[in-house]
Every structure is written in C-alpha cells, then in structure tokens.
Amino acid sequence: MTSLTVPTQHHGAHLLATEHTRFSLWAPDAKRVSVVLKTGQRLPMCPEANGWFVCEAPAPKGTRYRYRINDELDVPDPASRAQDGGIDGFSVVIDPNDYPWQHPHWKGRPWHEAVIYELHVGVLGGYAQVAKQLPRLAELGITAIELMPLAQYSGERNWGYDGALLYAPHDTYGSPQALKQLIDTAHGLGLMVIIDVVYNHFGPQGNFLPSYASAFFEEERHTPWGAGIDHGRPEVGDFFIDNALMWLLEYRADGLRLDAVHAIDNRGFLQTLATRVKQHTAPDRHVWLTVENEFNQAQLLTNDFDAQWNDDGHNILHALLTGEKEAYYADFAENSSEKLARCLSQGFIFQGQTDRRGNARGEPSDYLPASAFVLFLQNHDQIGNRALGERLHQLCPAPALHAATALLLLSPMIPLLFMGEESAAPEPFLYFTDYTGELATAVCEGRRKEFAEFTTFASNHPAEVTPDPNRRSTFDRSRPSLTPAHDDAARLNTLALYQHLLDLRHQWIIPRLQxxxxxxxxxxxxxxxxxxxxxxxxxxxxxxxxxxxxxxxxxxxxxxxxxxxxxxxxxxxxxxxxxxxxxxxxxxxxxxxx
The missing domain is CATH 2.60.40.1180 (Golgi alpha-mannosidase II)
Structure with missing residues (x-):
C-alpha cells in the first residue's frame, strides 16, 4: 500500500493511502452525517469537536460520494475536488499527485516581466483548446495567462463568478488532470498561469452550506449576493485559504487574482491568506497575489499583495476615448486630463477623494511602485457588463485606441489584455449563465434593470434587446475569433501593432523596470x-x-x-x-x- 501525504486541512476527501480516504465535513448545524457512495453503501461519520464530522474508510481514487445530512438531505462535498455530473452529480475522490509533471523545476517569473492575457476557458472550448493558443500567445509576447474562475457552478455555461464548489474545476472544461496539463504546457512555453478566485460569495445555485453550516455566514451583514461570509471564523477562513493553497501547490499555478476583496469585510483574513501563501510556497518560487478592490486600499499592496487591478486607470482612459459619462464613468468626466496625469504618476486616481455619491474612496498610493498596478483598456467586467458587450475598438476612433494601447503596453504598470483584444475580435463578450425557472427570469430582469442608469442606452435600445444571459446563443456569440483572416487588413494591422509594442516592451522596458x-x-x-x-x-x-x-x-x-x-x-x-x-x-x- 503506497503512503500518500496527509494534508493538514480538514475540509474535503483526502487519500490517506491508495485505497483509503478520510472524509471531513464541517456541519455544526447537523445532528447526523453519513458518506453515501454511488454504489449505495452508507458510511456513518463520527462527530468531533467544533462541528466536524469525520470518516475514514476504504475508498480509492475515483470513488463517487455525497454527504447525507440528518438522514434526509444529500449534498455534494463543499470541498469536492471534482464532480461527476455537475452540481447535482457525485463528488469524486481524486489523487492530487497522479499527474506526471513535465516541467517540475519551473519556478515562475519575476512580476515585472508580467504581460497578462485574461481569458475564459469555456468560450475558448476547454483546457485542451486553450492549450492550443499558448504558442501563439508566447510568440506575441504574453508572459502570463489569467484564467477567469474555474470553480464548479450550476449548469454548463457561466462567467465563472457564480461558483458553488470552489475546489472542483468545472466539469465541462475538462478533468483536473487536463487543467494540470494546461498549466504544465504553459510553463514549458515560459508562461505563468494566474487563476481568478472568488472568496466573497457563492453562486445562487448549488451552495448547500446554509442548510447545515449556517455559521459560515453572517446574516446581519448584507452583500449584493446575500448574507456576508464570516471569514474570521477559523473553519471558514481555512476553507478559503486551503483553496488558495490547492491552486498554488497541487496545480502549480503561479498566482491568484482575488475577486472584489472590497466585499470581504475582514482585512485580517486577507493578510492571513497572504502570509500563509508565503509560508507554504518555496522561497525560490515566484508566486504572485493580485486583487480587485474598489476601495483602493493601498496598504494591502505594501506587504501582503503584489498588485491591484487599476480600475481607475481603465475608467479614465475609457472616458477619454469614448466620451461616456454615465454611471461610474461620471466620476471621471470632469478634470479628466488631470485625473489621467494622477493615475500615471501616483497609481490610483481616488486616494481619499469623494466620488459622485459623496463617499470618500481610496488611500494614498504615490509611494507604491508602478508594478503594483495592473493597467488595462478592456477586461471581462468592462466589456461583459455592457448591455451589448461591445469591445473598445467598436466604441472609439482607431487612432485614439492605438495611442492608448501604446500607453498601456509601454508604461511601467503591468499590462493586461483581454482575449481577442490583440486582434480586434469583432464578437462581443456578453454576460452569460445557464439557469432555469424563476432564477433565470430574475437574472434576466435584473440584467436589464442594471442599465437604467445608462440613459443613452435606454433611450436608444429597448430593454428587450438586452441579450438573455441564459440563452445558448448569448454564450455562442461570445466566442471570439482570435486569429484574423488573411484578407482582414484592419485586424491584421491591429495584431501587428500589438506585436510591435510588445517587442518594444521586452527589449526596452522590462529590462529597466525593477x-x-x-x-x-x-x-x-x-x-x-x-x-x-x-x-x-x-x-x-x-x-x-x-x-x-x-x-x-x-x-x-x-x-x-x-x-x-x-x-x-x-x-x-x-x-x-x-x-x-x-x-x-x-x-x-x-x-x-x-
């Protein structure tokens, strides 16, 4: 019997040996919990201190299982490492060490070398199809790919920000081994891999934690997605931190981008996560942690996190390029040139100034290095959160966009591109989900109400033209054609511009950035x-x-x-x-x- 490394974390199913597994579930509201195998066998779990239920039993890798709560409710493992049949299927016991890495000595790359390419695995066809794009991206001058969230969600199609089982890569993209092969292939080409993770909420379907672990949440604290998460509780904080370590240690990702940390009402948790990552990753590895943070908390970038997506930079450039002044772009309509100058010289534009609603936002950032800011002209949010998903080249004069692209790719900030941007892909990137019933209706109606603040859109486009996120056609329309046709001069010229600018960045800028x-x-x-x-x-x-x-x-x-x-x-x-x-x-x- 081969001995395997016993993990220190509690959550989930972990092989203790090739034929033996430990199942652990934190269910403080439950009286009885059992492991139910797909074969029909039922394994009672023993209650332990602080709401834990544990069972060790003969169960090799590949075992399909669920948890049964109080003899009546069957639920997936919230820390499932893989799902057979999606959210409603069985969780799967996996061996985290069963992939033969071809580049085991890869240590990553210094952060100042990062040129990031954000992509959605689903619209590109899964892990294997993404891997086919990697040689082209490496040749272009990309040094890191950033994968939009991979966690298992309800249905077959989703942006990824509605994950319910955060440890399980979504089953329609490919197996855990296929994801590791994608990361391994990227490393062989000199590409870092950053994974976008969502630790501020769970999706609206497939999350059963409230039914047996209500202490996971703080009912008195409301967020756009429901009750807030109690990150300060040890069992809860460890759930997310162990997830971060899984991506970095088992999948050998080179970094994480934490979504909307302003919705995490516990700075101590964020600092602990960063500290634990440093403690558990080898000192000779380059591992990078970045955040999205509407609050512009510069202090988080001093010791804990390496960089933040600079929404201020995007917003001021978008406002200058398009002339749009509605909704959050209203904050950038006045004194726009001065605000762009502040962004380029100090990082954040809002460093304590009040926004259009009279709220003070941000902290001073002029002491931070330029590499602490990820700059972009487009990303999934800024395209997909438009009603019709238009890309920037469809909204502004081409020469102006080319000038802004030169600023993006040659400034000392870390540049991020969104898939298809480099070749002016004509397809939109729309918001898409795969819900049914009342939830599907609510999502569709909520989506149309979002654009009420954009009066120009509302006056020119009736609400019914807003694409239904749940239609298959909305997803299909969002699949970009990344390679221009040989006779498409405009797209070929755009691609040539990006190639030239990235060549310049690698030759003249990156060697001088540190x-x-x-x-x-x-x-x-x-x-x-x-x-x-x-x-x-x-x-x-x-x-x-x-x-x-x-x-x-x-x-x-x-x-x-x-x-x-x-x-x-x-x-x-x-x-x-x-x-x-x-x-x-x-x-x-x-x-x-x-």
Missing part, C-alpha cells in the same frame, strides 16, 4: 498628458499621449531615443511645430546624463 519610479506627469492640454519615469539604469522613460481630436503642445526631450511614434509623420510635427498630433502617442527613452 526599481523604476515616477518622476511625475503633466497635462499638455485637454485629453493630452505627458509622464516620466526614472528607470533602473537611470534613463528616463517619456510617454506623451494625446487622446483628443486637437493638437497638443509638446516638445520632445533632448538627447532621447525614440521608441515609438503613432505615425511616421509625427516626428515632423514635433520638430517643426512642437505639437503632439491628435490621437497620437510618442514614447522615448532619454539617455543617461554623462
């Missing part, structure tokens, strides 16, 4: 900003961008090496008129003095 810091930014005119950074080799990076339709005054720095200009004629404008052409960008590297 220790780089801002030297400030200035407004040139409405919609035009120039920013400077001191690079690691004492050279100064200059980026001037004009997102307006009027020329902006600008004099290029002397003794500088031109890295990028939007158009060949741009140098003429600078030399003769000291102006930055409309919808243009100029990037140069000033030679070190002496």
């Amino acid at each position: 220790g780089a810091y801002s030297l400030g930014a200035q407004v040139l005119s409405a919609g035009a900003v120039a920013a400077r950074w001191q690079m690691a080799d004492e050279r100064v990076l200059h980026i001037a961008v004009n997102l307006s339709d009027r020329p902006a005054p600008y004099t290029a720095p002397a003794h500088s090496e031109l890295l990028f200009q939007s158009e060949p004629q741009l140098a003429f404008y600078l030399q003769n008129n000291h102006e930055l052409k409309p919808y243009s960008a100029l990037v140069s590297l000033e030679r070190a003095h002496g």
Whole structure:
C-alpha cells in the first residue's frame, strides 16, 4: 500500500493511502452525517469537536460520494475536488499527485516581466483548446495567462463568478488532470498561469452550506449576493485559504487574482491568506497575489499583495476615448486630463477623494511602485457588463485606441489584455449563465434593470434587446475569433501593432523596470498628458499621449531615443511645430546624463 501525504486541512476527501480516504465535513448545524457512495453503501461519520464530522474508510481514487445530512438531505462535498455530473452529480475522490509533471523545476517569473492575457476557458472550448493558443500567445509576447474562475457552478455555461464548489474545476472544461496539463504546457512555453478566485460569495445555485453550516455566514451583514461570509471564523477562513493553497501547490499555478476583496469585510483574513501563501510556497518560487478592490486600499499592496487591478486607470482612459459619462464613468468626466496625469504618476486616481455619491474612496498610493498596478483598456467586467458587450475598438476612433494601447503596453504598470483584444475580435463578450425557472427570469430582469442608469442606452435600445444571459446563443456569440483572416487588413494591422509594442516592451522596458519610479506627469492640454519615469539604469522613460481630436503642445526631450511614434509623420510635427498630433502617442527613452 503506497503512503500518500496527509494534508493538514480538514475540509474535503483526502487519500490517506491508495485505497483509503478520510472524509471531513464541517456541519455544526447537523445532528447526523453519513458518506453515501454511488454504489449505495452508507458510511456513518463520527462527530468531533467544533462541528466536524469525520470518516475514514476504504475508498480509492475515483470513488463517487455525497454527504447525507440528518438522514434526509444529500449534498455534494463543499470541498469536492471534482464532480461527476455537475452540481447535482457525485463528488469524486481524486489523487492530487497522479499527474506526471513535465516541467517540475519551473519556478515562475519575476512580476515585472508580467504581460497578462485574461481569458475564459469555456468560450475558448476547454483546457485542451486553450492549450492550443499558448504558442501563439508566447510568440506575441504574453508572459502570463489569467484564467477567469474555474470553480464548479450550476449548469454548463457561466462567467465563472457564480461558483458553488470552489475546489472542483468545472466539469465541462475538462478533468483536473487536463487543467494540470494546461498549466504544465504553459510553463514549458515560459508562461505563468494566474487563476481568478472568488472568496466573497457563492453562486445562487448549488451552495448547500446554509442548510447545515449556517455559521459560515453572517446574516446581519448584507452583500449584493446575500448574507456576508464570516471569514474570521477559523473553519471558514481555512476553507478559503486551503483553496488558495490547492491552486498554488497541487496545480502549480503561479498566482491568484482575488475577486472584489472590497466585499470581504475582514482585512485580517486577507493578510492571513497572504502570509500563509508565503509560508507554504518555496522561497525560490515566484508566486504572485493580485486583487480587485474598489476601495483602493493601498496598504494591502505594501506587504501582503503584489498588485491591484487599476480600475481607475481603465475608467479614465475609457472616458477619454469614448466620451461616456454615465454611471461610474461620471466620476471621471470632469478634470479628466488631470485625473489621467494622477493615475500615471501616483497609481490610483481616488486616494481619499469623494466620488459622485459623496463617499470618500481610496488611500494614498504615490509611494507604491508602478508594478503594483495592473493597467488595462478592456477586461471581462468592462466589456461583459455592457448591455451589448461591445469591445473598445467598436466604441472609439482607431487612432485614439492605438495611442492608448501604446500607453498601456509601454508604461511601467503591468499590462493586461483581454482575449481577442490583440486582434480586434469583432464578437462581443456578453454576460452569460445557464439557469432555469424563476432564477433565470430574475437574472434576466435584473440584467436589464442594471442599465437604467445608462440613459443613452435606454433611450436608444429597448430593454428587450438586452441579450438573455441564459440563452445558448448569448454564450455562442461570445466566442471570439482570435486569429484574423488573411484578407482582414484592419485586424491584421491591429495584431501587428500589438506585436510591435510588445517587442518594444521586452527589449526596452522590462529590462529597466525593477526599481523604476515616477518622476511625475503633466497635462499638455485637454485629453493630452505627458509622464516620466526614472528607470533602473537611470534613463528616463517619456510617454506623451494625446487622446483628443486637437493638437497638443509638446516638445520632445533632448538627447532621447525614440521608441515609438503613432505615425511616421509625427516626428515632423514635433520638430517643426512642437505639437503632439491628435490621437497620437510618442514614447522615448532619454539617455543617461554623462
């Protein structure tokens, strides 16, 4: 009998030996709990202290099982490592060590080398189909793929943010071994893998915890998804932290992106998670933790987390490119050029200032390195949370977008691309689910009500044109064509631009990023900003961008090496008129003095 490593965590089913498994469930509200095998065999679980029920029994890998609560309710294992038949099927005992890693010595990459490509595994066809895209992405200059949430959810289609069984990779994407093979393949190509995780709520279907572990939640604290989660309770905090360690240790992911941590009302939990990750990962591994945080809590980026998705950066660039001023874009409509300059020089735009609702938001961030901010022009939220899922190239002038792309890919912030962005994929990315009955109706109606604040949309599009998230066609329409046809000149030109800019980033920017810091930014005119950074080799990076339709005054720095200009004629404008052409960008590297 082969001995396996016994995990320290309680939650879930863990092999103790090749034919023997320990089942553990935290069910403080239950009086009796049994393991029910697919064969019909029933294994009573022994109650232990603090609401735990435990059973050790002959059960090899591949065993299908459920838990029976109080002899009447059958539920999946909340820490199921795999599901057979989805949420309503059986949980599966797996051996976490049964994949033969081909690149076991991979240690990751330094964070400053990150060029992130966010993707949805489902719309690309599953793990095996994603793996086929990796050589193309590596050649483009991508160094990390970020997988939208993988946790098992209800139905066959979902964005992923409605996960109910957080330890089980969704069954329609492929097996746990297939996910490991995808990560292994990525490592062989020099690509990091970041997994998006959701620790602030569970999806509306398939979560049975309230029926036997009500203490998992704080009923008196309300969130957009229902009762808040009690992350401070040890059994609850460990549930999420052990999940994070599973992705990093068993699946060898290189990092995690924590969704909407502003909805986690326990900073101590977040700090403990970061500390535990550092304690359990080898010191020679590069493992990166990033967050989405509407509260702009810069202190979390000082010691605990490596970077935050900079929504402020996206929002100001989107407002300047499209002229949209509704809903949350209203916060960026006034003094937009000054706000872009603050973003480029200090990171966050909101550092304690009040938003449109009069609420103070954010903490000072000017002391943080540029690498603490993940900058993007598009992502799943910003496209999918539009009623019609339009991509940015369909909303603004192409030259302006190209100028903003130069800023994105050549600034010292960490750039993130969304799948299809690099080739101007024409397909939308819509919000999609796979619910039925009353929940499906509620989701559809709620989706249409979301856009009431966008009066322009409401006046131009009747509510019924908003795609129904539950229709299969909504999912199918969201599947991007990543490779342009050979005769599609516009898309090929976009792809060539991204390739050129990423080549420049790898050659000129990344080698100089460690220790780089801002030297400030200035407004040139409405919609035009120039920013400077001191690079690691004492050279100064200059980026001037004009997102307006009027020329902006600008004099290029002397003794500088031109890295990028939007158009060949741009140098003429600078030399003769000291102006930055409309919808243009100029990037140069000033030679070190002496």
